[in-house]
Amino acid sequence: MGKSAPGPDGISPRVMNKRKTERTTAFLNLILTLETIPDHLNLARVLFIPKSETPQGSGDYRPISITSVVVRCLHSILAKRWITVVPRLHSQLAFLKRDGCFEGVVSVHTILREARLATHNLTMCSIDISKAFDSLSHDTIKRMAEAYGAPKALVSYISNCYKSLKAIVHNNIVKVGRGVRQGDPLSPLLFIMCMDEVTRLTTREHGTKLGSQMVDSVLFADDMMIFADTTVGMQHKLDMLSAGLQQAGLSTNVQKSRSLTVAANGKLKTVCVVPHTYKIGGVSLDPINVTDKFKYLGIWFSHPGITKQPISTMADSLLNEITNAPLTPVQRLTILRQYALPKLQYVCQVGAIGKTDLQKVDVSIRKSVRQWLGLPHDTANTYFHARDGGIGIEPLYPLAEIRRSQRLRRLNTRNCSLLQAVRQSEAYKLFEGKSIG
Structure with a gap:
């Protein structure tokens, strides 16, 4: 457990490590056998971390839950074992043993560049989920645990755990009725399962062609990039996505969501940016125009792909x-x-x-x-x-160039349908061959 902070029970990792391994193992197995967790261990201390230098309201803080070291130990073991048997997640790159940020940035860049090189239509929407970790429905969490192979005993444990969630907020104990705990080792896996299910509800018929395959989305946790080849297809996907998010207890942050429409002229072999407006949940998304820049996973983009970084x-x-x-x-x-x-x-x-x-x-x-x-x-x-x-x-x-080459080699050997499509494209071959200089 390293040097992590103790939970409300005051047990530190150092104290827990002094206990005999056999006793700790027996206690954790007892919790799983009973399919429930003692109330005093299911209590979390919540700290509010500001997201900006000058936070103005509750939305500018990120709540971090510090649970008991015992619970963190158990959930860490469950997460590490469960992830090895989870079916492949569709287009999800976060919280997995992979170079998710690099793969996500390269994938989006390749899709944007390929539309220009191959001269085909492309519509893209960057969807931001409002307070995604804090808003997820507990019923959805239970349903996804069942869908992704958890045995009945584990599903029952997770359900009972979330039913009795409580948190200490400014010395007051409050009951938690929704969301996953940020700071709990099991939360990331449960969250990406739920987000994967939301994207599966959107139609796969509409996407963008990359190599010989169709790519319909790229996900990094709750950062969603949705792709289609027609404006009608994109609007249909957004309608289905809105319904899926509502079912999971989530909603979109329209102020941080954007759309991009690239129209191709086959005869002239050119493309242009069209300021088409899409709606999600009845609210219009701001279109990206030809001079706009937008940020994705810490990297600045424009409509042709990655742009010069400041x-x-x-x-x-x-x-x-x-x-x-x-x-x-x-x-x-x-x-x-x-x-x-x-x-x-x-x-x-x-x-x-x-x-x-x-x-x-x-x-x-x-x-x-x-x-x-x-x-x-x-x-x-x-x-x-x-x-x-x-x-x-x-x-x-030259370390940036050396490490870029190392990351590209790892990307080239990863067995993933999204990255297989990326590697087949002409745009990726150009990106791969470009060096810093």
Whole structure:
């Protein structure tokens, strides 16, 4: 359980690890045999984490539930065993042992580029679900547990567990009537099962052709990209999706949802962006026009696919925040290594960024590090691991290119119908052959 926080019962991972394994195993098996969980263990302490620097209302906070370490241990075991026998999830990339963000970004980019290269019609809707984790119906969770192979005893345990959910909110105990607990190891698996079922309710007849296959959706948890080849087909899919979401107790956040329509001219071998309006739940979606940009999984897109990323602006913002924060030099280096650099590396490996831009960012990073540590400007900037006496600050270039190649190799070997379709397309071959430079 690592260094995770104790739940309301006060039992820490350290205390639990001191118990004999046989006793812990017997207690967990007893819970499963009784198909219920003691009330004091089913109580969670809820913390509200702000989503932005200036939260204005309840929607700007993310509720994180801290349950008992005993429950987390049991649910972690159940999740790890259950995921090995779950049938393949349709187009779902999140919470699985795969490079989901990279695969999702590459898939959407390939679909957008292929529409231009093959000159065919494409309609795409980016659907945002409002408070998805907090709104999911408990009846839907039980139904999906049955549908995805859980034995009757486990279905009964999950049902009883959610029936008696309670949480401590500002020292008040409240009963929880909907949603999955963010912070519980079993919640991600239950959630993606429910989202997979919602997309299966939409018709598969309408999609976009990629290679020799049809792709109708790409999902990353509750971030949904829906595709069709006609405007009528897309509207039909949105109507069915709205009904499926309502059945699961979910609703769309129309303010954060967008649509894109690309019309092809076969004779001229060209495509153009059409400002067509679609509706979901009776509310219109804002169309993406030819000059608009939109963000998907942390990467900026425009209608032809991945666009140039503002890597210099991102790096300057991160470095300024770290510099201005009241931190020690060691704390600044830790944040840089564990948070800022991985974030920049991800954008560099996926986004359209040139070698010169990466080298400029590397210079800015090393300049900031010298400032934090009070080092002279002529200090050597050769990369050394901390174990060899260095400070472990990795350069963006050429590591971004090396790791991009590694991620592409993993994508090329993954057995997945979505990625098989992506790999067959001409657009992916061009993306794969493009290097940072």
